[in-house]
Amino acid sequence: MNKSKAREITPDTKVGALLDDFPELEPVLMELSPKFEKLKNPVLRRTVAKVATLRQVAKVGGVPLPRLINELRRAAGMDQMEVEESVTGETSPPPWFAPETVYETLDIRPFIDSGEQPISIAMEKLAALKPGKILKVIAPFEPVPLLDLAKQKGFAVHLRKEAEAGSVACFFRKPD
Numbered sequence: 001m002n003k004s005k006a007r008e009i010t011p012d013t014k015v016g017a018l019l020d021d022f023p024e025l026e027p028v029l030m031e032l033s034p035k036f037e038k039l040k041n042p043v044l045r046r047t048v049a050k051v052a053t054l055r056q057v058a059k060v061g062g063v064p065l066p067r068l069i070n071e072l073r074r075a076a077g078m079d080q081m082e083v084e085e086s087v088t089g090e091t092s093p094p095p096w097f098a099p100e101t102v103y104e105t106l107d108i109r110p111f112i113d114s115g116e117q118p119i120s121i122a123m124e125k126l127a128a129l130k131p132g133k134i135l136k137v138i139a140p141f142e143p144v145p146l147l148d149l150a151k152q153k154g155f156a157v158h159l160r161k162e163a164e165a166g167s168v169a170c171f172f173r174k175p176d
Helices: 015-021 025-034 035-040 042-046 054-061 065-075 110-114 119-128 144-152
Strands: 102-107 133-141 156-162 166-172
Touching: 015 025, 015 054, 025 035, 025 065, 025 102, 054 065, 054 144, 065 119, 102 119, 110 133, 119 133, 119 144, 144 156, 144 166
Parallel strands: 102 133
Antiparallel strands: 133 166, 156 166
């Protein structure tokens, strides 16, 4: 077996690493969800694919995590593995959410449609957000890498699905 292909495929495998180690799995991934077609975009491939895990893209693509992992493992000639599906149900708005505290709304759909990667723009907006205020981000899918980065930086996050928008994520900078 080729040494570079000794890597395991797990929920925490980065999409970029998967496609670097197993380029032959790209069509398998694309077949699992039409949303994965966006990974053909070189900008997304160089940026999002380097930080997004299979766990995250399963949510974005609407593919059950166990199915995603085991289809990829099967195609790579690996044994199946038991994978727990993480469930993130939609919740009521948190106590910090109030429409009047929405400081700015960022619609990232046009960026994604044009093949641009909006994560750096969103992170700049979050860095400039004043304490006690909310940045509202509208996305065509659950922006999992952005949610994870914002949480790591101490932002409170609330996500909801909207029929027309897709997903709306609200990021709250806690008061000092």
